[in-house]
Structures are given as C-alpha cells and as structure tokens.
Amino acid sequence: MGHGDHLCLVYETAEEQWDAVIPYMAEGLARNEACLYVIDDRALDEVRQAFISYGVDIDAHVRSGQFVFATKREAYLASGAFNPHAMIAFLEATVREAAAAGRTGFRVTAEMTWALGQECGCDRLIEYESLLSEFFPGSRVTAICQYNRKRFGADLIRDVLRTHPVAILGNQVCPNLYYETPAMVLGQGSPEQRVDWMIEQLQRFRGAERKLERAIQSRDEFLSVASHELNTPLTSLKLQVQSLTRALARGDGASLTREKVAGIVDRTDRQLRRLSRLVSDLLDVSRIHANKMTLELERTELRELVEDVVDRISGEFTHMGVRLDVVPGPEVVGHWDRSRLEQVLINLLSNALKYGAGKPVRVEVAADGARVYLSVKDHGVGLREEDRTRIFERFERAISASEASGLGLGLYITREIVQAHGGDISVESRLGEGSTFTVSLPLGARA
Incomplete structure (x- = not known):
C-alpha cells in the first residue's frame, strides 16, 4: 500500500482480520506514520493482545503517542451523530497534526460495525465512503475499512465494494472491478457517464492484462541480465584463483611479486x-516487495554522512579517472536511517559514475528550514523526457542492458528508501547534457 490508498477488508474470521490489519499497521509504525485504530466490533484488550501475539509492542507505541486507539464515540460520533463531511474535516485536521509532529504520514483502520447503529444509517455510510474516495488521492493517508461479513447484510457489503477501489478478501488483495465513482454511487451520474465508466473499466482491466504480460517479459529479461551480472564478477574471481593456483603448483613463488x-x-x-x-x-x-524494509531511525548529521560516503567511494572515482567534487553545505541534523541514506547516496554516485561519461560529478547539501536537499549532478549522457519517470521502476534503465552493466534496481531501491522517510526524489536532465538527481527529506522527523 502507498499513500492515498483506500481499501476495504471483508472478513469472516478473526484470523483473516488480524492477518490483514496488523501487518498493515505495523508497517505504518515502521515508517514513522501516525496510526489510528477505531475499535468497535472487538474489545480493546482483545485487539491489544492480537498485536502483541503478532510481535508488535503496541503498548510502547501507544505511550509514545504514535499509535492511538479510539472508540466510535471519540471518532465517528464525536458530535453525537454521524456527519460524513465533519468526519472528512476530522481526518484533514489529524493529517495536519501528524505532519506537525514529524510523522511521515497517517494510517487508519476502523471496525465498521459502529455503522450498524441508529446514529449512522446506510445512506450516510455510503456517502462517507464516497467522500473518502475523493479525499484520499494525493494525500499522505492510507486506510482499511473493516467489514465483518457475519454482521453486515449482503446489500451493504455490495455497496461497500462499490465504494472501495481495492478489496481485501481472505489473503488476497483485489483491484476492484465493481468500484464506482463517488458521483455514480450517490446517484448523481447520467447514463452517458455510466457508459463511459463501463468502457473505462473494460479498458482498464485489459490494460492490466497487458501490464502483466509485460511484467512477465521484463522478469524473463531480468533473469537473463541478473545471471550475466552475477556471473561476471564470479568469472573474474575464478580466474584470479586459477592464476594463483597454477603459480603455486609450479612452485613459482618468485613470480608472485608484491606488486x-x-x-x-x-x-x-x-x-x-x-x-x-x-x-x-x-x-x-x-524486502520491499514483501513490505519488510524497516527503518532504524537515529540522530544523523547529513553533512558528516556525505563526507564519510564520499571518502569510501572516492577510490572508485579515482580508478576511473573521474573528479568528484563535494559542496557540503550547512550542518543539518535529522532522525533518519543512516545506513539507508548511505545506500541512497552510494546508488546515486554509482549511477553518476556509470553514466557520467568520465566528466566531473558534484554532490551538494542544502536546506531551507523545513526540508533538506541532497543532490548529485553529472555531465554525462542525460535522459530523454519520457525516461525520467520510468528509470525509478524495477528493472528499468535509460539505455539497454548491452550498453551498461547493472540490474536496473538502484534507482528503484533509492526511491523506496526516500519515500519510506517521507521524502521525494526527482531528476532534472537533458539528453547529452547530464542529470541532477535531488533527494528531498523532511526535517523534524523523530524516531
């Protein structure tokens, strides 16, 4: 899941409920997101024990304020009755508070059985779910709405599926063929709009099939490239060992000079x-694919980190005859995963060395009070406009595998690490004139 995702969980057993909800919330905790769990169908202690049995120290996160349990009266019915627009305003305010506290996002899940009470009504619930579908895109919020199929009737489950782009059913996450636009759900769409939607759905799912076909092709190409890339250093190592073995077998130790x-x-x-x-x-x-890449946040001074990485990697630049310049900028302290940020910088420097055409590379740190910026600039081959987004995907390259080594994973991993910190990465480039990759990280994040 990513920011802006809005899912429904339709479950029949407690195991199905916890297998979806607890890893989802645990990931939010690992990503330094503010987390809210609205309880209703289960007792508070039952939910706590479920988290603990899954290995989550939930009490520690509650004490830190990162994780909050709330009842329906404290969330949905705070004003005494359910008001969909007021609830959206509540979510907007909560997101602002999370950002002010240095959190990288806001993650919420709710047991929706509270909606069976007289305070809500099915029509208001569906109106709320439709408003959520307008609220989530572009936000730093994710949500799972939990529906116990044994408690809700078929008519309401049908409407729930109509209002969620993605559904969790058992152990499967399903893009929802039955998802409708908020206007359609609320009866505001014309017959022409519904026909347009039906055609778009057919085209979208055919597009998904084509995407899967391309993914299979990319996987096969990747396996071929990976085999070659792994075999190249192994072959070199094998030759070095064979050379030493032959010299020792001949008793020709004198030929093994110090040099x-x-x-x-x-x-x-x-x-x-x-x-x-x-x-x-x-x-x-x-790890990324399995949602198991966690961050170990600690107090980190970025300028010192940059100098340390540059010192370690400078030998590779010297070996290739490439000048590496550093503009360290101001001293900037934040709570980040130091080893992961080192990995980000190493990936960007290695990328610049590979595609920089032997010309100087520059590293620079800057800050504006709210964010810090780490940029790596080369003067090499550059990028076409249509490649600037694609290169951050798995197994993608700006040029063919025959023109450069590597697995096509460095920028993808870099983007995932940066986004896990609540940051962004962008590239400015023109073909033949080099590229500047810029990492933007928020200041004020706390472990």
Whole structure:
C-alpha cells in the first residue's frame, strides 16, 4: 500500500482480520506514520493482545503517542451523530497534526460495525465512503475499512465494494472491478457517464492484462541480465584463483611479486564489492516487495554522512579517472536511517559514475528550514523526457542492458528508501547534457 490508498477488508474470521490489519499497521509504525485504530466490533484488550501475539509492542507505541486507539464515540460520533463531511474535516485536521509532529504520514483502520447503529444509517455510510474516495488521492493517508461479513447484510457489503477501489478478501488483495465513482454511487451520474465508466473499466482491466504480460517479459529479461551480472564478477574471481593456483603448483613463488599480489587483491576486492552490491540489491527488492524494509531511525548529521560516503567511494572515482567534487553545505541534523541514506547516496554516485561519461560529478547539501536537499549532478549522457519517470521502476534503465552493466534496481531501491522517510526524489536532465538527481527529506522527523 502507498499513500492515498483506500481499501476495504471483508472478513469472516478473526484470523483473516488480524492477518490483514496488523501487518498493515505495523508497517505504518515502521515508517514513522501516525496510526489510528477505531475499535468497535472487538474489545480493546482483545485487539491489544492480537498485536502483541503478532510481535508488535503496541503498548510502547501507544505511550509514545504514535499509535492511538479510539472508540466510535471519540471518532465517528464525536458530535453525537454521524456527519460524513465533519468526519472528512476530522481526518484533514489529524493529517495536519501528524505532519506537525514529524510523522511521515497517517494510517487508519476502523471496525465498521459502529455503522450498524441508529446514529449512522446506510445512506450516510455510503456517502462517507464516497467522500473518502475523493479525499484520499494525493494525500499522505492510507486506510482499511473493516467489514465483518457475519454482521453486515449482503446489500451493504455490495455497496461497500462499490465504494472501495481495492478489496481485501481472505489473503488476497483485489483491484476492484465493481468500484464506482463517488458521483455514480450517490446517484448523481447520467447514463452517458455510466457508459463511459463501463468502457473505462473494460479498458482498464485489459490494460492490466497487458501490464502483466509485460511484467512477465521484463522478469524473463531480468533473469537473463541478473545471471550475466552475477556471473561476471564470479568469472573474474575464478580466474584470479586459477592464476594463483597454477603459480603455486609450479612452485613459482618468485613470480608472485608484491606488486602482482597487490594487483590481484585489488581486482578481487573490486569484484567482491560488486558482487556484494548485486546480492544486496536483490535482497532489498525482495524486502520491499514483501513490505519488510524497516527503518532504524537515529540522530544523523547529513553533512558528516556525505563526507564519510564520499571518502569510501572516492577510490572508485579515482580508478576511473573521474573528479568528484563535494559542496557540503550547512550542518543539518535529522532522525533518519543512516545506513539507508548511505545506500541512497552510494546508488546515486554509482549511477553518476556509470553514466557520467568520465566528466566531473558534484554532490551538494542544502536546506531551507523545513526540508533538506541532497543532490548529485553529472555531465554525462542525460535522459530523454519520457525516461525520467520510468528509470525509478524495477528493472528499468535509460539505455539497454548491452550498453551498461547493472540490474536496473538502484534507482528503484533509492526511491523506496526516500519515500519510506517521507521524502521525494526527482531528476532534472537533458539528453547529452547530464542529470541532477535531488533527494528531498523532511526535517523534524523523530524516531
């Protein structure tokens, strides 16, 4: 799930409920998001024990203020009756409070059985769900509305499915073929608009099929590239070992001069580091796909981090004869995952070294009081306009695999790390004139 997602969970057992809701909320906690759980169908202690049994120290997060339990009276019925527009205003205010507290987003889930009471009414509930579909896009909010199928009638479950773009059914997350626009749900659409919607739905799902076909093709291409990329350093290492083995077998120790051994060690070290990066990228993609990439936030000074990374990676630039300039900027302190931000900078510098055409590369840190900006500029091949978004996806490159090495994962992983910090990454580029990648991170985040 990402910011702006609005899902419904239709469950029949407690196991189905917890298997969806608890990992969802745990991910929000790991991403430093404010989390709200509206209880109603279950008792508070039952929900607490469910989190604890899944390995979540929920009491600690409640004490820190990051996680809040609320009842229907404290959330939906705070004014004594349910008002859909007032509830949207409540969500907007909560999002602002979360941002002011340094949170990277707001995550909410609610047991919707409260809507069965006389205070709500089915029509008002469907109106609210429709308003949510307008509220969520573009926001830093995600939500799962929980519906116990044993408590709700078929008519209401039908309307619930009509008002949620995505549904969780058992252990499956399903793009919702039956989702309708808010205007249609509220009876405001004309027959022409409904026909347009039906055609769009057919085209959308055919597009999804084509996307799946392209994904399978990309997977096969990736496996071919990955096999080649992993085999290249392994082949080099094998040749180095064979060379040493032959020299030792001949008893020709004299030929192994200090300079020759130093060269072998240097080449071996470079290949091992390359192999390690490839394996780390593959593991990170697996973690991201499984929603298991967590952040270890700590007090981090960005300028010192940049200088440390540049010192470690400068040998690669020197080996390639490329000048690396650093404009450190002001001292900027934030609560970030240091090792992950180091990974971001290493990925951007490696990218600049690969595509920079041997020309100087510049790293710069700047801040404006609310955000900090880390940029890496090269003067290399640059990008076409249509490639500027695509290169941040998995297995994508600006040029073909035959023109450059790598798995096409570095920028994808970089984007995921930055977004997990509540930040953004962008690129300014012109073909043949180089590229400038800029990471923007919010200041004031707290662990």
